[in-house]
Amino acid sequence: MTNSIHEMIRASFKCEDMVKCVLGLKSLDIEAYKALLMHGPQTAEKLGEILNRERSTAYRSLQNLIACGIVYRETRSIESGGYYYEYVAIEPQEMKRMVKKNVDEWYNQMNELIEKMDDKVNALVTRLEDDEAKQK
Numbered sequence: 001m002t003n004s005i006h007e008m009i010r011a012s013f014k015c016e017d018m019v020k021c022v023l024g025l026k027s028l029d030i031e032a033y034k035a036l037l038m039h040g041p042q043t044a045e046k047l048g049e050i051l052n053r054e055r056s057t058a059y060r061s062l063q064n065l066i067a068c069g070i071v072y073r074e075t076r077s078i079e080s081g082g083y084y085y086e087y088v089a090i091e092p093q094e095m096k097r098m099v100k101k102n103v104d105e106w107y108n109q110m111n112e113l114i115e116k117m118d119d120k121v122n123a124l125v126t127r128l129e130d131d132e133a134k135q136k
Contacts, residue, residue: 019095022102023068028053032061033070036089041074043086062087070095 008021016030028051035050036042042050048058065071065087073085 019099022099022106023070025064025068026061028057029061029064032058033065033089033095036071036087037092041086041088043084047087065089069098 019025020030031051032047035047039050044059044062045055048055051058062071066073070090071087073087075083076086077083
C-alpha cells in the first residue's frame with residue numbers, strides 16, 4: 001500500500017487500496033466485509049472461523065467496519081433466554097456512495113485550503129519584504 005496521495009497517483013493500486021485509504025481500514029477488515037457479503041450475517045465467532053482467525057481478531061475488524069459505517073450489528077434472541085449479535089454488511093452500492101461522499105468532502109476541503117494558500121503566501125512574502133527593508 002502506498003503512503004501518500006503522490007504515490008497513489010503514480011502507483012498501480014486497486015479499488016480495495018482506495019477503500020482502505022478513504023475509510024481507514026486494514027486488509028483484514030476488507031476481507032471481513034467481503035466474507036459478510038458472501039456468507040450473510042455472521043457472529044464474530046463464525047466470522048473468525050470463515051477468516052481463519054481468532055474470534056477477538058474478527059471482532060476488532062468488525063468494530064473497525066462498524067466505526068466507518070459499512071457494517072452494523074443486529075441483536076438476535078435465544079429461545080432459552082439471552083441474546084447474541086450478528087453482523088451485517090451494507091450493500092456494495094451503498095458502500096460505494098459512502099466512499100464517493102468521503103472523497104468529495106475531502107476534495108472540497110483540500111480546495112478550500114489551496115485557496116487559503118494565496119493569503120498565507122502573500123502574508124509570508126509581505127513579511128519577508130518587511131524584514132528585508134528593516135535590514136537595509
